Amino acid sequence: MRLGVLFSGGKDSTLALHKAAEKAEVACLITLVSENNESYMFHTPNIDVTAMQAEALDLPLVRQKTEGKPEAELADLDTAIAQAIKSFQIDGVVTGAVESVYQAARIQRICNRLGVWCVNPLWKRNQKALLEETVIAGFQTVISGVFAYPLDKKWLGKQIDEDLIGKLVALGEEYGLSPSGEGGEIETTVLDAPLFKKKIVVLDAAVEAQGNSGVFRIKQARLAEK
């Protein structure tokens, strides 16, 4: 099976990529760059870092811009996957979906229409266990967005480690947050992972936050030897 990975540069799509690569050939990454900050499907801070992540992974990147309007962005995803099929002869698409039937169903429909497999290696996995798996595997992941009470700017730019997972789980129990951000509570950016041939070093970043909403915006970064 030859696969393209829907890639936001966060922990879930990066972990899904690693799981896909264990059992099949990953031929490319596919990234949707949404201009809509409210997009349920594709918005993520630091989406521009995906080009550097693709270089670090030594994988080609199919990059598709989208205005991010509901449903219209699905046409853009369709275009991106069709392009990946044409350019890289993939016969399946990998997603990092864990719980969201909203996202999963829409991607399933597109894959079904285009006649390719839709692979969800993290589907229904325990969220705390997934977070721990990234730490144990050696992912360097930073929190690049917070979007729910009581999270605030103090969390932005923090690296996910065992200690931070414990805090996220405790908040989840107290406030009903998803510890891995399945409800969009947090977004993440992966700076290093086992399949990265080089790691990303952040040279300049800014915290832009207001109350319980904010992003850790990477303004300048470079690839470094591991």
Next chain:
Amino acid sequence: MILVVDMNSKENPFGFPEFVQPIVAIAEPLEKCHVKHYLEVNEKSLSGYDKIILSGSALKDTTTLDQTAQFTWLKDCGKPVLGICAGMQTIGLVFGGHITQCREIGMTEVETSKANPLFSSTFKVYALHNYALAPSIEFEVLAESASCVHAVKHKQEDVYGVLFHPEVRNREVIERFVEAV
């Protein structure tokens, strides 16, 4: 002990974590589970199991629908069986039903048409299928969506099928099968 049958083609190495493990995660806290691939299951390999759950498979994977001879054990096993999606379709074919075109991907509403131990009333389910089952007269219909039959039960045996995916939404369907059937 529950036997969970992996209905995924060997062509798809990702079917197990997506369609089988979530079932085990729901059933295992209630009763010990053991997973076998459908190609490893036959009449002789069923001893020691109290109930059987047949998993679903990916949209592109309809392999078991062409391999019903592999499932003749379903007719004589005498154990409660729950088939999910491809599992339901395969059960239906073994008992003389046939497959129809019916595409539903995402949340859809189903209405219970006959009282049963697994679910009741009108509820929303996660559907992921291009085909549905037209059951034989050996089965009674338990639930339907606006498009197709979503749940059946054999009239004499405790053999159930659900077209929707209870391991994604409505996990209590699996829990009730393990505990109440």
